[in-house]
Amino acid sequence: MVQVATKTSPPELATLAVDLMRQLGCEYGEIRVASYRRQTLEARDRSLTNLADSVSSGFGVRVLYQGAWGFAASHHQTPEAITQTVNLAIAIAKGSRLTQQEPVRLVPVPAYRDSYVTPIAIDPFNVPVSDKAQLLLQINEGLLKYSDRGVKKAHSFLQFTREEKTFASTEGSLIQQTITRTYPGFSCTTIANGDAQTRSYDRQPLNLGYEHVQPEDLLANVDRVAQEAIEKVHAPEGPSDQRCDLILKPTNLFLTIHESVGHPTELDRVYGYEANFAGTSFATTDQLHTLQYAAPWVNFIADRTQPGGRSTVGYDDEGVPAQQWYVVKDGMLVDYLTDRETAYRLGRESSNGCAYADSWSSVPMVRIPNLGLEPGPEGGSHTATLEQAIADTEDGILIDGIGSFSIDQQRRNFQFGGDAFWQVKNGKVVGMLKNVTYSATTTEFWNQVDAIGPASERMQCGTNMCGKGEPIQIAQMTHACVPVRVRDIFVGRSR
Template sequence: MVQAPVRIASTELAQLAIALIRKSGCEYGDIRICSYRNQSLMTRDRSLSNLSDDVSSGFGVRVLHNGAWGFAASHRQTPAEITRIVALAVETAKGSRLSQQTPVRLVPQEAYQDTYITPIEIDPFEIPIAEKAELLLTISDRLLSYNARGVKKAFSFLHFNREEKTFASTEGSLIQQTIYRSYPGYWCTAIANGDAQNRTYELPPLNKGYEHIDKNDLLGNVERVAEEAIEKIHAPESPSGIHTSLILKPSNLFLTIHESVGHPTELDRVYGYEANFAGTSFATTDKLGKLQYGAPWINFIGDRTQPHGRSTMGYDDEGVRSQQWYVVQDGILVDYLTDRETAYRLGRNRSNGCAFADSWSNVPMVRIPNLGLEPGKPGDSHTATLAEMIADTEDGILIDGIGSFSIDQQRRNFQFGGDAFWQVKQGKIVGMLKNVTYHSMTTDFWNSVDAIGNASELEQCGTNLCGKGEPLQIAQMTHACVPVRVQNIQIGRGS
């Protein structure tokens, strides 16, 4: 009879790795033992087009030897493999040192022994697949009930993630975390007169359990989404080459924040460590404390403690405790997104906890945290509700949802689209437009914000598909924000 292999606890394997790293003469080392479960359901029209439920598990060892990094990883979680991988990581560091010009140094880090679990009400992996599929098929069926009026395609999805990881370091940390994430949504396509237009609805990707899948909300918006897709397909084209007022809902603004504030303030990008995949940054360190990034009422806050935020957790992948800090304060660039290495180079005495790897087989790098736009202050002349912004606009465009986008390699010059557009005339919404894009320079755009929403209109929008690095890593984050109005922005015509 064949006996099943004995499963050794992740904490024991982590402690073995740390003991071996210490014996190797490295000045620092850590191990992440991780398991990722990703479940995805998607429908196309009246059929389930995709069902996947994958688990990936393994460990990665990172060491710093004589100022050079070494990394190695494996899916085999055994003492023998731990021993082999630690040795390989050390040898890699020694080889890297031969070509490295400047030794790596890290800011100090307190040791923690802790456990963190995303607070959820309902485990999404305990809900039967049939129940989830039935919800999606019901949504698609209701969207397609508008077929005679032009809705020809319907899509819906549910995505769930569970990330379990044990982190240990030679500095004495031993941290175990379990992160849950949920994300539902749908869209439909209307077709008429040789054109096709989409309209999308989703509940933002958040760190919640199945309680985030609000059936009443999802089904309750089907009629509106279908009607707006039909109106959009018959709407006039965007004007082109004019400058106008834009009123941006959080569902659109979050992506502009992501690309024009999040990525430019990643300090590894600023230093040129990241260049091939998506460029470097105009927000160089000589501008720190000087650059007028936005109007004086513009404040951006990094916050990995934000309840339900997509990148909220107890600690980052270097064992740095989650925290909150200003990146732009009163319109001025005051800080960056850092890991322990870039924080040292900047002259800081601590990291703000932005190291993240999307897999046990990848190396942590600086990633955007939850990065949000602070609401306007009560009583400030620039604070206004969305309704007040519309009522106060003579000629403008209201934009909801995201569309195509592009931004240059220095994160200066950008173009964004959207999912739905309404023309505003003399303080009233007068009808939809289609194929609108807006164009600006990063600092020009944020300095042109003349109205900002209050805290009652704050929404936790964000992304689950932020790509960075080669090989590519995917991260996810929330950009909580409020509506804003931006003046004198160039409008173009997208496709």
């Protein structure tokens, strides 16, 4: 009789690890058994240039032993590997303790036995690759039909990811989650008069299934994007070294929120635990509830429960439930983004659930959640639609999409570009510009916002490529926002 070995399930592996951590005297321990599937298709011009479909799976163990962290991981999902990896994590914690000045302390979290699955209508991994490739090539063909007017390059893509994670801790939690993400988009490049300009269109990355791709919407925007790319390459240069009013669409504003509000309020960055990728933060804890971060009518709210949000989950990677809270309220800095360790140092009773690791082999760290700008209230004195903001602007620039950016080592001073720019004169859009950047200090910029769009103009914009840490980890998050007008901002050229 042939005996077939039975595979140990993720919950069984997690239970073995937790039991062993308790037996070996860990003050706290956790395990994430995870599998990550990523599928990417790219087409350049009339060829499919990239088709990648990969799966990475394994588990990571983190223990708190005598006040010090230890972490170890393995791709061998067996009981034997569990024993070896837990013991290695404890050995690393013992080594870390030799140079540690203060013991790690964590805020408590209740034990949860639960599951969460991203609500989707169409599983993107069940859609034939041939259908996806055909869509990309059709988009590119539509762009390249303008080749006689200068469109020389076309690029389109589809990205799909799925995270399947089982989390267990010595506190009694056992949580299973499946997170699905979808991101489609395209761009084209025009060349004329010794210049090259690009115009893009993305259906913003969201936690949805293939229904988010919406081929009819992508194809409906092809002509507009190509025509704007042509107009852009022939447009005059933007103004240099002067101040004017800016009207920023959500597709541009989300990155400014990300860099100048999201990263500065990560509490590990504030405390100096993290200083890679543009340093620490000016928003130190002695300024909590006193720093006028923005104008009194500006509010930023974090929300990991937001339907479709790129950072929407049931629980973070420390087993803390997804939640919603203000980071800036009535323009005032009122809170941070925390994990259990930084929340304890801040004197809080609980974490607001911002721990995330991008792989089974990565250590959880504080990551920006969905962090959005609240719309202006109906009838509010600073509430204005995009159309109203334009009509009320004598001399300004309307900006759509993202471009290059830079920000200093404490997130005080920044410079941002965009993907498309239009000059606004005497309440009307009068034509495109190119090569525009704007720069300011964080608090100057947000305190000069004088018009905020209503809820009807809210868009869920965000990124799937936020880098942090060394070695680098990649996270994703949504910054839902509305159009805003910002008065008297310094504007220059991008080159």
